[in-house]
Amino acid sequence: MKKAVKIGKVLILVSGFLIVAFPFFWCLMLSFKSNAEIMSIPTTFFPSEWILNGYKKVLTEAPFLKWLWNSIFSSVTTTAIVALTSCLGGYIFGKFKFRGKNLLFICVLATMMVPFQVTMIPTYLICSKLHILNSMSALIIPYMVSGFGIFLCRQFVENIPNEVIEAARIDGAGEWRIFFGIVIQSIRPAIAALCIFIFMGRWNDYLWPLVALIDEEKMTLPLALNFFNSSLLTDYCTSMSASVLVMIPIIAIYFLFQKQFVEGITMTGIK
Amino acid sequence: MKKERRKKGTGRSQRNFIICGLTPIMILFFVFSVIPIIYSVVMSLFNYNGFPHPPFVGIKNYVMLFHDSEFLGALKNTVFFVVIAVVLNICIATFLAVLVKSLKKTKLRGFFRGWFFLPAVVPMVAVCYVWLIMFDPANGIINQVLMLLGMGSPVNWLNDTRTALMCIVVVTLWCDLGYNLVIIMAGLDSIPATFLEAAQIDGANSVYRFFKITLPLMARNMMFVGIMTSISYFQVFAQVQIMTQGGPDNGTNVIGLNIYNYAFRYSQMGYASAMAVVMLGIILVISLVQLKLGKTDWEY
Numbered sequence: 144m145k146k147a148v149k150i151g152k153v154l155i156l157v158s159g160f161l162i163v164a165f166p167f168f169w170c171l172m173l174s175f176k177s178n179a180e181i182m183s184i185p186t187t188f189f190p191s192e193w194i195l196n197g198y199k200k201v202l203t204e205a206p207f208l209k210w211l212w213n214s215i216f217s218s219v220t221t222t223a224i225v226a227l228t229s230c231l232g233g234y235i236f237g238k239f240k241f242r243g244k245n246l247l248f249i250c251v252l253a254t255m256m257v258p259f260q261v262t263m264i265p266t267y268l269i270c271s272k273l274h275i276l277n278s279m280s281a282l283i284i285p286y287m288v289s290g291f292g293i294f295l296c297r298q299f300v301e302n303i304p305n306e307v308i309e310a311a312r313i314d315g316a317g318e319w320r321i322f323f324g325i326v327i328q329s330i331r332p333a334i335a336a337l338c339i340f341i342f343m344g345r346w347n348d349y350l351w352p353l354v355a356l357i358d359e360e361k362m363t364l365p366l367a368l369n370f371f372n373s374s375l376l377t378d379y380c381t382s383m384s385a386s387v388l389v390m391i392p393i394i395a396i397y398f399l400f401q402k403q404f405v406e407g408i409t410m411t412g413i414k
Numbered sequence: 415m416k417k418e419r420r421k422k423g424t425g426r427s428q429r430n431f432i433i434c435g436l437t438p439i440m441i442l443f444f445v446f447s448v449i450p451i452i453y454s455v456v457m458s459l460f461n462y463n464g465f466p467h468p469p470f471v472g473i474k475n476y477v478m479l480f481h482d483s484e485f486l487g488a489l490k491n492t493v494f495f496v497v498i499a500v501v502l503n504i505c506i507a508t509f510l511a512v513l514v515k516s517l518k519k520t521k522l523r524g525f526f527r528g529w530f531f532l533p534a535v536v537p538m539v540a541v542c543y544v545w546l547i548m549f550d551p552a553n554g555i556i557n558q559v560l561m562l563l564g565m566g567s568p569v570n571w572l573n574d575t576r577t578a579l580m581c582i583v584v585v586t587l588w589c590d591l592g593y594n595l596v597i598i599m600a601g602l603d604s605i606p607a608t609f610l611e612a613a614q615i616d617g618a619n620s621v622y623r624f625f626k627i628t629l630p631l632m633a634r635n636m637m638f639v640g641i642m643t644s645i646s647y648f649q650v651f652a653q654v655q656i657m658t659q660g661g662p663d664n665g666t667n668v669i670g671l672n673i674y675n676y677a678f679r680y681s682q683m684g685y686a687s688a689m690a691v692v693m694l695g696i697i698l699v700i701s702l703v704q705l706k707l708g709k710t711d712w713e714y
Contacts, residue, residue, distance in 0.1 A: 152513055152516070156510075159510060160526070160529060163530060163533060163588070164529075166533075166541065166544045166545060167544075169544060169547075169548060170540075170544040173544075173547065181547075182553050185562075186553055186555060186558055228438075228439050228442070231439060232435075232436065232439045239428065239431075250443075251443070254448060254451070256645060256697060256698075256701050257447075258645070258690075258694065258697055259649060260649055260651075260669070260670055260673045260674075261450070261454050261690045262450035262451060262454065263673070263690070264454060264673075264677050264683050264686060264687055264690065265449065265457065265687075266446060284442075285446040286446075287442050287446075288442040288443045288446070290447060317427065318427055318430075319431065343535060347535075347536070347537040347538065349538065349539050349651070349652045350651055350652070350670075354674075354678055364537065366539075368539050369539070369656075372543060379547055383543075386540040389536075389537055389539075389540045390536045390537070393535055393536055394535065394536060396535075397535045404535070405531065405596055408531075408596045408597060408600075409597065
């Protein structure tokens with residue numbers, strides 16, 4: 144009986160492992176097959192001939208490196224700015240008293256639950272008024288402040304003892320010095336978790352770039368996949384090669400920072 | 415006297431710090447988070463099609479919405495999708511979390527947790543295109559394997575009203591299950607081991623321990639996970655837009671896609687805003703339910 148349970152457990156976990164693995168594996172296999180082989184029935188498991196045409200097409204017939212750069216630049220910049228504004232906002236809401244503070248903070252909390260589709264149309268119109276649509280700024284500026292980030296940082300700032308900040312003040316440290324020297328240093332784990340979330344959100348974002356960008360050369364990687372699927376109809380091989388190339392950077396980052404990813408989710412319990 | 419002056423001085427520098435630090439943050443926050451919500455509500459009262467001076471139509475957009483079979487269908491599909499996907503997500507994630515947690519080796523536990531989370535980190539768009547090929551009725555691997563196992567005729571997964579929405583659920587769960595798995599595992603870790611040990615000594619088997627101790631203690635956690643997942647699933651977009659475009663016969667049309675189509679393809683932004691406000695209302699109700707049910711009067 145006990146043995147049967149144990150075997151069942153192993154079977155379920157192994158099949159879970161395979162179910163997660165298969166689409167990745169299949170994507171990789173298809174990216175090396177010719178279109179004719181992909182369409183053939185019955186399909187082959189491994190490519191009968193490993194070809195690199197898809198990868199060649201992605202890298203030569205489309206501005207793929209430009210898209211990669213757009214993704215890197217917009218995600219990294221946004222993440223860095225959000226980390227700064229969240230810490231600063233979290234610190235001010237957590238450790239200072241001023242008129243209207245509670246009302247402002249309730250605003251911050253209230254916007255956290257609002258779905259993107261609700262703010263999407265006005266944000267589009269505001270960006271259009273600011274003349275930043277169809278540019279890198281459109282990907283960065285609307286995302287520079289995160290209600291969730293301010294909330295998260297405030298939770299952690301509150302754990303810093305007031306005495307530490309007071310002592311620094313008595314020693315003559317300026318407010319900005321206290322912020323950069325003490326506050327940021329003490330909430331580093333929260334900042335790391337926040338950065339991972341923001342980065343992942345920006346890197347994988349699809350809907351906003353789809354709305355805000357028009358020119359091919361301004362696109363980010365998730366949109367690039369649309370390009371390969373609409374302009375080169377049924378070119379499965381190229382589409383899968385592009386998918387592989389799009390997935391590799393974020394998977395690499397994930398394996399490097401896996402511990403922080405998992406701790407970050409545990410810490411915040413939110414998506 | 416001297417002391418007082420210094421106090422005033424620090425008070426001023428603190429005030430400057432608050433003003434310098436908070437003003438830019440709050441300006442950005444209001445322009446891109448608060449004003450859009452109000453703007454959306456206001457716009458839903460106008461017949462805004464992208465031209466200046468749109469006519470004010472009051473609640474006419476909302477009245478139209480509730481006679482619009484496309485929107486009502488999208489609402490129905492979204493609710494159906496959310497209910498099925500959330501329930502399946504939490505059941506499977508909990509089941510897997512308990513299984514993974516029962517592994518003896520810490521390394522193996524960490525490995526499975528990390529592995530199940532992997533699909534959540536890659537762009538969903540890329541994943542959708544892979545699944546799109548796998549679901550292909552003629553040369554997709556899923557049909558070919560099923561036919562090999564004895565299925566009579568190929569199923570047109572994404573083009574059949576009976577299966578299309580379930581395919582979206584499957585892809586969503588594949589992508590997204592890892593999040594809840596990690597959160598639920600953390601919840602399981604926070605249950606004091608003494609409770610379970612005590613029950614074990616009393617002779618309770620593992621199924622009994624799970625349903626009578628673990629699950630009640632996890633109730634608040636589960637509630638939170640369920641609400642957060644529902645809110646995020648209400649916004650389902652990429653899977654549908656890429657894999658079915660809302661078809662067949664609007665069978666997978668969801669609110670998120672409907673709003674996008676009306677706002678940016680048919681440029682009826684006023685009407686689309688009314689849909690967005692309805693969506694906001696639904697999510698507000700779910701959040702309030704959470705606040706109400708999330709209040710428990712016990713601790714451990």
